[in-house]
Amino acid sequence: MDSTDALPGPCLLCASLTGTRVDQAWVCAVCGWRYGDVPDDGLPLPRVDVVYYLRFDRRVKIGTSHRPRQRLKAIRHDELLAFERGDRTLERRRHQEFASLREGGEWFTLATPLAEHITSLQSADLPWNHYARWLCEALRP
Known part of the structure; x- marks a missing residue:
């Protein structure tokens, strides 16, 4: 069952502090990024117009x-x-x-x-x- 609560720390993509527990993982409630996954600093962010x-x-x-x-x-x-x-x-x-x-x-x-x-x-x-x-x-x- 999914539950919304505070993430263990800020989302590394959008800095939100709210997440949803899905199975055994946390997912950011704002952007959907899996908590703990690190965006690759060596690559530019994708273009979003x-x-x-x-x-x-x-x-x-x-x-x-x-x-x-x-x-x-x-x-x-x-x-x-x-x-x-x-x-x-x-x-x-x-x-x-x-x-x-x-x-x-x-x-x-x-x-x-x-x-x-x-x-x-x-x-x-x-x-x-x-x-x-x-x-x-x-x-x-």
Whole structure:
């Protein structure tokens, strides 16, 4: 039977402290990485492209990155609203979809259509938890 509890230590992939006991092994409750397995430090992490939605005041930046932590540090924002797995093709599609709300560049007014789309991407999970799961999936053979 599976049970959720504190991991013996932080997950080595996403640093979560919560895990699920499956048979005799612990699995991270956030990203699904098997506790104790060490990602190979000698290899680069797999590329996981995301479209991000950043709020600054009443505006939202829709951008993309394959290194979101590094990218988001370089952009002034109030809040990370959501991630959506996808690359520049999806980003361009979102820019076209919300073109009537464009304020300039990749910035859009946070109006009802965009807010509803962002809400559809959100769940009880934080955006970084989604990213950790996608990274874990990409690492699996």
